[in-house]
Amino acid sequence: MHAFHCDRFDPPLPEGHRFPMAKYRLLREQVQAQLPDVVVQEARAATEAELQAAHDPAYVAAVLQGTLAPEAWREIGFPHSPTMVERSCRSVGATLEATALARLQGVALNLAGGTHHAQRAKGSGFCVFNDVAVAAEQALRHGVQRVAVIDLDVHQGNGTADIFAGREEVFTLSLHGDKNFPFRKSASTLDVPLDKGCDDATYLAALDLALGQLETAHAHRPFGLMYYLAGADAHEGDRLGHLALTDAGMALRDRRVLELAERWRVPLVVCMAGGYGRDLERMLAVQWQTVRLCFESWHARQRA
Structure with missing residues (x-):
């Protein structure tokens, strides 16, 4: 299995900034140390033409x-720097490269990505470019007939929904906190808002119903590619999530998506998306769990 990263280009942030940029490097190092069969590669930068997709x-x-207005950077939530721009381009490149490998090998990862708040003409919520939207558009231009985006980051994927509004060839599914950022949502193909404090049983029941609707859509017109935004911010330890999923609940969440893609034999690209844990080590354990389950799924596909 291949996993792509861009953490060599993590930009310096002001002291006290709430975005845990170090998580990307720490996750990549753990994957390299504990899963030697995963090929970990630095991602290339997406080109200007690719981003325009x-x-x-x-x-x-x-x-x-470097001419984007300061107020636009404030909405994004990061200060402008050449390193920030480079990292944003490489995060998109990671999902592009993971898409190409998933189409060959079944499962591939972007150890960052899932920047789903970026809309067609602006960034927002720590998202400069929308990596999944760019990669999905490129895939649709190169032989894929239909794409499913399963967004389980705790924040609604408003940018992805906005970019693909009215596009029947892309099914966007978002399970998210109802009273959480973004406070003005865009309509996904299927939105499932969740109450604050939502626990494992409630979450998994909602996910099962949503995946059932996705299965109906697949039976009507099969998907040729799936993206999974496996946000760690649905976990009970997240500062910005406000849900109450346990480690076990997060694993069951991941398995449901992975097993669905396995059953359909559809290429799957996994992006790590959000995670703002109060305890960085505990948050990394959740993300590591996702990577390990992806590796198991990839391995099962190779044996099949």
């Missing part, structure tokens, strides 16, 4: 040329 050319040019 899902983003307005003027917005892409402003980010790449």
Whole structure:
């Protein structure tokens, strides 16, 4: 299995910034140390033309040329720096490369990615470019007939929903905290809002119903590619999530998605998406659990 990263380009952030940028490097190091059969590669940068598949050319040019307005960077939530731009391009590149490998080998990972708040002409919520939207658009241009995006980050995937609004060839599914960012949602193909404090049983019941609707859609018109945003921020230890899933609940969540993709024999790209744990070590354990389960799923496909 291949996993792509861009953590060599993690930008410096102001002291006290709430985004845990170190998580990417720490997760990559753990994968390299404990899963030697995973091929861990530094991602290439997405090109300007690739980014334009899902983003307005003027917005892409402003980010790449360093002319994006300060207020636009404030909405994104990061200070501008050349390293931030490079990292954003490589995060998209990681999902592009993972898509190519998943189509050959069944499962591949972006150890970052899942930047689902970026819309066609602006960034938001720590998201500069929408990696899954760019990669899905490129896949649709190169032989894939239909794409499913299963977004289980605790925050609604408003950017992805906005970019693919009205597009029947892309099914966007989002399970998310109802009273959480973004406070103005965009309509996904299927949105499942969850109450604050939602526990394992309630979450998994909602997920089962949603995946049942996805199965009906697949039976009507099969998906040729799936993206899974496996946000760790649905976990009970997350500062920004406000749900109450346990470690075991998060594992059951992941298995349901992985088993669905296995059963359909559809290529699956997994992005780590959000995670803002109060305890960095505990949050990394949740993300590591996701990577390990993905590896098991990939291995099962190789034996089949």
